[in-house]
Amino acid sequence: MGVVNVTPDSFSDGGRYVEPQAAVAHGRRLLADGADLLDVGGESTRPGATRPLVSEELDRVVPVIRELAQEAVVSVDTMRAEVAEAALAAGASVVNDVSGGLADPRILDVVAASGATYVAMHWRAHSARMADFATYDHPGGVVAAVAAELAERVEAMLAAGIDAPRIVLDPGLGFAKRGGHNWELLRDLDPIAALGHPLLVGASRKSFLGRLLAGPAGPRPVEEREHAHSALVVHLARQGVWGVRVHDVRATRDALAVVAALAGRPAGEPAGEPAGEPAGDGER
Ligand code: PMM
Numbered sequence: 001m002g003v004v005n006v007t008p009d010s011f012s013d014g015g016r017y018v019e020p021q022a023a024v025a026h027g028r029r030l031l032a033d034g035a036d037l038l039d040v041g042g043e044s045t046r047p048g049a050t051r052p053l054v055s056e057e058l059d060r061v062v063p064v065i066r067e068l069a070q071e072a073v074v075s076v077d078t079m080r081a082e083v084a085e086a087a088l089a090a091g092a093s094v095v096n097d098v099s100g101g102l103a104d105p106r107i108l109d110v111v112a113a114s115g116a117t118y119v120a121m122h123w124r125a126h127s128a129r130m131a132d133f134a135t136y137d138h139p140g141g142v143v144a145a146v147a148a149e150l151a152e153r154v155e156a157m158l159a160a161g162i163d164a165p166r167i168v169l170d171p172g173l174g175f176a177k178r179g180g181h182n183w184e185l186l187r188d189l190d191p192i193a194a195l196g197h198p199l200l201v202g203a204s205r206k207s208f209l210g211r212l213l214a215g216p217a218g219p220r221p222v223e224e225r226e227h228a229h230s231a232l233v234v235h236l237a238r239q240g241v242w243g244v245r246v247h248d249v250r251a252t253r254d255a256l257a258v259v260a261a262l263a264g265r266p267a268g269e270p271a272g273e274p275a276g277e278p279a280g281d282g283e284r
Helices: 020-034 055-066 081-088 106-114 140-160 181-188 207-212 227-237 249-262
Strands: 002-005 038-041 074-077 092-098 117-121 167-170
Touching: 002 020, 020 055, 038 055, 038 092, 038 249, 055 074, 055 081, 074 081, 074 249, 081 092, 081 140, 092 106, 106 140, 117 140, 140 167, 140 181, 181 207, 181 227, 207 227
Parallel strands: 002 038, 038 074, 074 092, 092 117, 117 167
Antiparallel strands: none
């Protein structure tokens, strides 16, 4: 899942694709790099962010989705029913809701009525306050707490009429989680996978990677976290996650090609040569 943030203030790429044509061009680059779907969002969820007006969010995402949906599978990254509805009408077929239906419960009805795929992320509070909610005193720690809270959300989705096979779950790295929480979740996704839905994971460029790679000057800058992220992609692919939400699709495809080659499977479309081809290109 390639990220198209149509926002002035996302932590990883804020302001670069606010103009619709820049966002569309970026989406096309991600497709050329091998993205399977494009996630178009108009609200930054960086810690402390203030929310845009509904009208601003609509103005940001709808024109971009209308264009990209003609050439790609598009998801809309929104917590708002009204935006989800407009995005689906513009051609999106997936709703990626970082709040898992908690921010605007009516979104579940919109998704149910449309038959769209629904990505439900673990979430506790809006970005301005989420740091206050990063405590997990469940006896099984953060992993059991996230699995239990996602299980409750699944109940609400099913009650709203969303078909079980259309539900994808996401542990919500960095959302009401401290660095250690993210690593605990990445080490043990099994209790979440055991809920019986495909998993999506968004680790790309997040601050816990910046802190992992910190040097004397402080955390590693956002755009220099890609190698560490590729290592995570290998880890996640080997556990069979359904998707990874990423900013650098090319690097991700490369990591997935390595995983496929090691498993003796042909790599996905954009990557590499068939296994067993003789090395005749002068390279080692
Ligand atoms: N992270 C961000 C935004 N949307 N959606 C899902 N499903 N999972 C995530 O982890 C997630 C998300 C924040 O990252 P960005 O500001 O780099 O887009």
